[in-house]
Amino acid sequence: MKHAAFLPRHALQILLDALSGEGYRVVGPRVRDGAILYEELRDVADLPAGWRDEQQPGQYRLERTDTQRSFAWAHGPQGIKPLVFRPRESLWRVHRSADGRMAFSASIPQDPPLAVIGARACDLAALELQDRHFLESIRDPSYAAHRAGLFIVAVHCTHPASTCFCVSTGDGPRAGKGFDLALSELDEGYLIEVGSERGAHIARMLPLQLSSDEQREQAEAEIAHAAALQTRQLPGTNLRDSLFANLDHPRWREVAERCLSCGNCTSVCPTCFCHAEQDLPSLDGQSAEHVRQWDSCFSEGHSTIHGIVIRAETGQRYRQWLTHKLGSWHDQYGRSGCVGCGRCITWCPVGIDLTEEARAICGPNGEGAT
Amino acid sequence: MNPYLPREAEIVERIQETPTVFTLRLRLTDGQPYGFEAGQFNMLYLHGVGEVPISIVAGGEADGLLTHTIRAVGRVTRGMMALRAGERIGLRGPFGRGWPLAAAEGREVVVVTGGLGCAPSVSIIHHILRHRERYGRLTILQGVKHADDLIWRTQYEAWSRQPEVRVLLVADVASPGWQGAVGRVTALFDRIELDAAHAIAMLCGPEGMMLASAAALEQLGLAAGDIYLSMERNMQCAVGHCGHCQFGARFVCRDGPVFAWPDIRDLLGVRGF
Numbered sequence: 001m002k003h004a005a006f007l008p009r010h011a012l013q014i015l016l017d018a019l020s021g022e023g024y025r026v027v028g029p030r031v032r033d034g035a036i037l038y039e040e041l042r043d044v045a046d047l048p049a050g051w052r053d054e055q056q057p058g059q060y061r062l063e064r065t066d067t068q069r070s071f072a073w074a075h076g077p078q079g080i081k082p083l084v085f086r087p088r089e090s091l092w093r094v095h096r097s098a099d100g101r102m103a104f105s106a107s108i109p110q111d112p113p114l115a116v117i118g119a120r121a122c123d124l125a126a127l128e129l130q131d132r133h134f135l136e137s138i139r140d141p142s143y144a145a146h147r148a149g150l151f152i153v154a155v156h157c158t159h160p161a162s163t164c165f166c167v168s169t170g171d172g173p174r175a176g177k178g179f180d181l182a183l184s185e186l187d188e189g190y191l192i193e194v195g196s197e198r199g200a201h202i203a204r205m206l207p208l209q210l211s212s213d214e215q216r217e218q219a220e221a222e223i224a225h226a227a228a229l230q231t232r233q234l235p236g237t238n239l240r241d242s243l244f245a246n247l248d249h250p251r252w253r254e255v256a257e258r259c260l261s262c263g264n265c266t267s268v269c270p271t272c273f274c275h276a277e278q279d280l281p282s283l284d285g286q287s288a289e290h291v292r293q294w295d296s297c298f299s300e301g302h303s304t305i306h307g308i309v310i311r312a313e314t315g316q317r318y319r320q321w322l323t324h325k326l327g328s329w330h331d332q333y334g335r336s337g338c339v340g341c342g343r344c345i346t347w348c349p350v351g352i353d354l355t356e357e358a359r360a361i362c363g364p365n366g367e368g369a370t
Numbered sequence: 371m372n373p374y375l376p377r378e379a380e381i382v383e384r385i386q387e388t389p390t391v392f393t394l395r396l397r398l399t400d401g402q403p404y405g406f407e408a409g410q411f412n413m414l415y416l417h418g419v420g421e422v423p424i425s426i427v428a429g430g431e432a433d434g435l436l437t438h439t440i441r442a443v444g445r446v447t448r449g450m451m452a453l454r455a456g457e458r459i460g461l462r463g464p465f466g467r468g469w470p471l472a473a474a475e476g477r478e479v480v481v482v483t484g485g486l487g488c489a490p491s492v493s494i495i496h497h498i499l500r501h502r503e504r505y506g507r508l509t510i511l512q513g514v515k516h517a518d519d520l521i522w523r524t525q526y527e528a529w530s531r532q533p534e535v536r537v538l539l540v541a542d543v544a545s546p547g548w549q550g551a552v553g554r555v556t557a558l559f560d561r562i563e564l565d566a567a568h569a570i571a572m573l574c575g576p577e578g579m580m581l582a583s584a585a586a587l588e589q590l591g592l593a594a595g596d597i598y599l600s601m602e603r604n605m606q607c608a609v610g611h612c613g614h615c616q617f618g619a620r621f622v623c624r625d626g627p628v629f630a631w632p633d634i635r636d637l638l639g640v641r642g643f
């Protein structure tokens with residue numbers, strides 16, 4: 001944070017306006033239906049100032065606090081994944097003419113680029129994984145279109161939830177990279193760091209001041225404090241071998257007795273990429289739209305082939321989730337698929353905690369002694 | 371290139387193989403070239419219903435047609451069975467990694483298949499017979515549940531008359547006039563002689579059959595790395611994105627469907643993967 005400049009609190013609106021002026025549709029955190037969600041944001045007055053989130057396994061509650069800060073909370077059920085990997089999206093359309101000929105046309109997104117305010121370190125780490133999944137070996141045109149335009153204003157985390165464990169995965173609470181601008185929130189305003197050329201371009205439109213040594217120290221101290229507050233952790237950074245050595249561990253059956261196989265965990269997880277395709281014919285039968293929507297390895301259809309469900313039992317589905325997330329991901333993308341956001345713990349209706357399950361199966365040091 | 375966007379294909383010929391199995395011979399209407407390797411697959415699209423992954427039996431021959439043999443088991447394939455010559459479908463591909471036919475040159479090849487005369491294995495046989503001089507002896511071991519299930523019966527007979535080709539058939543349940551053996555496909559391994567050091571095996575069919583065959587072939591002295599298997603999983607995108615085909619860390623659509631035995635033996639046969 002050596003080169004951070006200072007942006008007075010009242011000038012945050014100028015940042016929003018500068019982004020709109022450059023053609024971005026700005027989205028940011030807002031309180032909606034009792035949770036913090038990224039939605040269209042035109043006015044800084046709509047930020048969740050004075051709110052904080054109380055998260056526990058199976059529980060999420062917003063509470064009033066007396067702070068004037070706008071980012072004194074951890075996160076809501078969704079990070080920035082839905083902005084680039086849309087929950088539901090058209091892939092292509094087909095039209096069939098009277099003589100039976102078919103014309104296919106790709107549905108390439110036309111909506112304006114997005115700028116997101118308040119992205120968290122865990123979500124940036126997840127975005128990097130999603131980029132690798134959707135862009136690296138075969139380029140996904142829709143994802144690529146949303147991603148290319150995305151402008152990211154990160155806010156370093158100072159108020160982790162009790163369910164957070166990004167320190168143990170190495171992904172937070174400081175946003176280290178992958179942003180255009182990053183903010184540290186102080187009482188009087190924001191320290192601002194530039195992470196890209198686009199970010200520098202926007203920063204030049206802001207009434208920036210020099211930051212003081214005290215401000216920079218204060219910001220650092222708050223991030224360090226956030227890290228120190230975290231109590232949960234995974235029993236190791238690479239659990240692949242111990243998970244796959246324990247495919248018959250009795251814990252899989254035990255967790256299956258609690259797990260509802262509802263798929264909440266996968267739908268809030270910022271790295272899950274599974275989706276199902278569906279064909280929607282028009283009423284006249286002449287055209288059809290081919291769409292995709294998020295799917296979950298907890299759904300029956302996820303593993304169905306020729307009428308046989310490969311993962312018919314809940315224990316097999318929970319095992320797929322954990323062995324993929326914390327195991328196979330290392331082979332696929334060179335690291336764990338968990339960025340420590342803790343959302344799957346909070347949003348699990350029965351409060352299953354993957355760090356606890358991993359410890360039960362892999363042992364306290366992840367060595368896999370059964 | 372949009373990997374999701376199908377191309378239009380016209381059904382030039384349609385053959386009913388059994389009451390539930392049919393073959394479509396297709397012509398791509400855009401006239402653009404199409405190349406594939408034996409063992410790869412296409413996603414075929416039925417208007418208003420959806421897509422299915424189907425192995426490519428043959429293609430690129432003199433008439434330029436692509437051949438797919440399909441079993442009617444779901445909404446898309448049942449709907450496709452009702453199509454007639456002249457009608458159109460969507461097609462995208464080829465996808466995945468096929469059989470190691472280049473590595474097999476100069477060697478003896480053993481093809482082990484189960485089920486209904488497994489389409490991916492037919493692509494191997496077509497390739498080898500078309501380039502007969504490049505390969506050593508070809509042994510085809512085919513197991514079926516019921517003797518009446520075997521499709522391409524005349525093809526098997528024709529293949530068995532080719533030089534250096536052995537065809538051994540086995541059915542779980544025989545029917546009158548069945549000339550093959552009765553039992554499991556693994557029972558056939560006692561009856562073949564094999565130059566194990568110079569052989570390569572390609573397996574396709576139910577996983578239990580492939581597991582037992584891979585074990586039997588290893589016992590006959592084949593190196594594990596010379597045994598290849600074709601896998602099937604739920605596939606929707608075919609490009610490694612949708613996640614359905616994951617088999618441990620592997621995406622069957624992209625890293626397979628053909629795998630070397632050492633690459634999948636850790637999970638093959640483990641229920642739930």
Ligand code: SF4
Nearest residue numbers: 269338339341342344
């Ligand atoms: S597995 Fe859970 S804690 Fe890890 S990234 Fe996904 S939702 Fe967050």
Ligand code: SF4
Nearest residue numbers: 272273274297321324
């Ligand atoms: S297989 Fe399960 S855990 Fe893995 S990405 Fe898909 S939904 Fe998430």
Ligand code: FES
Nearest residue numbers: 608612613615623
């Ligand atoms: S079929 Fe979608 S990932 Fe393999």
